[in-house]
Structure formats: C-alpha cells, structure tokens
Amino acid sequence: MDPFAERRAAFRALHAEGCFLLPNPWDAGSARYLAGQGFKALATTSSGAAWARGLADGALDLDATLAAIAEIVAATDLPVNADFGHGFGEGAAKVAEAVTRCVATGVAGLSVEDATGDPARPLFPLTESVARLRVARDAIDASGADVMLVGRAECFLTGHPDPLLESLLRITAYRDAGADVIYVPGLTTASQIESVVRVAGPCPVNVLVHRPIGLSMADLAALGVRRVSIGGALAAIAWRAVTEAATRLMQGDLDALGARMPGGDLDKFFAWRGQSSTNPTE
Structure with a gap:
C-alpha cells in the first residue's frame, strides 16, 4: 500500500475546484512553519534549496535535489509538489530513472520544465520536450503512485521572442502528452493568464507570483487559475x-x-x- 496515498489524493482534490496558494519552503524548518500556518500543500523551490546550501539556482545535482525534496516531504504531513528542473537527464532513460526516484521520496506532484539551462539553446525543441514529458508520465504510471505531473513552459523566463505564442503551442502539446497541471512561469497580466487558462482546457493552471504583479488571489481565481506558487520568494525575503x-x-x-x-x-x-x-x- 502506498504510504503517501492520502496526501496524494488530497493534493489532487485541491485541484478540482477553487484556487489555492502553494507556498515554497526551502528546508524542514520553513516547511514546518508554513504547515503550521494552515496551508494545505507545499512546493519545493530549487532556488531556495540551492541558496541554503551556498549555491546558485540550478547548481544542485540530482542526488542533492532529491535529498532536499525528501527533507521537506518528511517535515510535515502535507502534500508536496517537487520543483524537478528539466528531469535531470540528457536522454529519456535518465529522465525516467530520475522521475522514478523523485516519486519514491513521497511527493504528490512533480514538475518537468522545458528549459535546458544552456544559454546557447535555452529551450528543448518541442518534440524533445514532449518526449521527455511522456517519459515522465510513463515513469509515474509505472510506479503505481497517484503523482500529478506538471508540464512547465519556460518561454517567458528564457527570453523567447514571442513567449506567449510559444507557450500556448507548448502547453497544448504538454496537455496532450499527459500533464495533469499546466505551468507557465513569468505571466504578469490578466490577458496572458486568460489565454493560458483557455488553452489548458481541463488541465488546472499554476501561476507563479514571486513578486507583486497587481493581481490578488481573488483576481487569479476569477481568471480560472487553480493554484498559485511563489517560487523562491520567501527564501529571498529571508535572505x-x-x-x-x-x-x-x-x-x-x-x-x-x-x-x-x-x-x-x-x-x-x-x-x-x-x-x-x-x-x-x-
């Protein structure tokens, strides 16, 4: 029996209606504190975890990332969504292995993004991004765990010349490839958010708000957003x-x-x- 089944079911239920805030702790202490304030779920932050270890965002390798995720999962009884970079693999087999290990930490959700981390080619080609997401989907399904897969389009954060159009193209493909949640970091206007929600269709949409964008939780809920995460904002405030x-x-x-x-x-x-x-x- 899955020891995390109750958390995972609760996490999926949160996405069924309404709009909830998903704060991002960076260690066990911040996770316990946020859980104590009444939040219903948590998400890890790659930047916050890296800064806490004296590193820049993106510098944590797979083992260090899994350790940081496991620390937060163990700190509370809340569902945890893992910020899992691009899946930690150059090829499909490596992505599948990494995702399987991430599921084993007890997460209720995990995101796979399409940013490469290489300034020379900021985004994986769409076909490769879709293949990586499908491998992640298959790995989750093979595990038997009800873990939600988040498809992330990083076009706004990587300097794409037409980030909204490219994001809409990508999220359509990610939805069809098995993503349970759609996430386009960098949206800042109501019209952008409306477009993403419309194209995402039945998939819940996550909006990142790591600095004020002039929209409240009530505004985002009215736009059809299901969840709001804040990335490394709390860690940055502490720093x-x-x-x-x-x-x-x-x-x-x-x-x-x-x-x-x-x-x-x-x-x-x-x-x-x-x-x-x-x-x-x-």
Whole structure:
C-alpha cells in the first residue's frame, strides 16, 4: 500500500475546484512553519534549496535535489509538489530513472520544465520536450503512485521572442502528452493568464507570483487559475533580511539585531525539548 496515498489524493482534490496558494519552503524548518500556518500543500523551490546550501539556482545535482525534496516531504504531513528542473537527464532513460526516484521520496506532484539551462539553446525543441514529458508520465504510471505531473513552459523566463505564442503551442502539446497541471512561469497580466487558462482546457493552471504583479488571489481565481506558487520568494525575503542586518552590523550598528524574531517563540512553535544543555537562542 502506498504510504503517501492520502496526501496524494488530497493534493489532487485541491485541484478540482477553487484556487489555492502553494507556498515554497526551502528546508524542514520553513516547511514546518508554513504547515503550521494552515496551508494545505507545499512546493519545493530549487532556488531556495540551492541558496541554503551556498549555491546558485540550478547548481544542485540530482542526488542533492532529491535529498532536499525528501527533507521537506518528511517535515510535515502535507502534500508536496517537487520543483524537478528539466528531469535531470540528457536522454529519456535518465529522465525516467530520475522521475522514478523523485516519486519514491513521497511527493504528490512533480514538475518537468522545458528549459535546458544552456544559454546557447535555452529551450528543448518541442518534440524533445514532449518526449521527455511522456517519459515522465510513463515513469509515474509505472510506479503505481497517484503523482500529478506538471508540464512547465519556460518561454517567458528564457527570453523567447514571442513567449506567449510559444507557450500556448507548448502547453497544448504538454496537455496532450499527459500533464495533469499546466505551468507557465513569468505571466504578469490578466490577458496572458486568460489565454493560458483557455488553452489548458481541463488541465488546472499554476501561476507563479514571486513578486507583486497587481493581481490578488481573488483576481487569479476569477481568471480560472487553480493554484498559485511563489517560487523562491520567501527564501529571498529571508535572505534580504539577513543581508540588510549584516550590512548594518558591518557598520557597527548592533541595533540591527532588534529585528530578530524572539527565539522563545520559535522554540515554542517547533516544540524544542532542550536536547542540548545549551539554549540555541542564546
């Protein structure tokens, strides 16, 4: 029996109606905190996980990515969607192997994008992208787990000359190749979002909002969006707080420490039991 079946069923049900926010923790602590605020599901963030390990976005290899995903899955009982890059494989066999390993971490969903990471050829050709997505679909189906597959068109983020038109072409193919959810990062206007929702048809649409775009959750729901993720935004907010405080400390301003969250509050939240004789907040 699938030990994650309940989470996976709950995740699929969230996509059936309404619009929900899918925040992106970057480690076990942030995952537990977000779960404690009442969110119904979580998603990993490749950028947040990489920054936490002192690396740039995209620098985590397959093993490190799987470890970061597994850490967040284990931190709560919530469904988790994995940001899984382009599937970690140059060929179909490697993509299938990587997706199978990702499913084994307990995720309820995983995304496969069409960006190559190579500035010389930013996007995989459409036929290759479709083949990679179909391999991912087959690997999920072969696992027997009810994991949702997210097809991502990265045209807006890779500098395509006509990102909306190309995205609409690609998501049609991704929908037909077995994607359960459609995701086009970089949409910023209501008209763009309306176009993607219309072409996605029965597939739920995920919209990325990692900075203000002038649309509220209510606005996005009215446009037909099913879920909203925020990428590495929370991790970036945390890093901004650290960098601003560090700058003030370097200038000798110890009052920068006044912005800290009380350690006792964090201990209470995380149910710290004093395994060490040293209070970690001191």
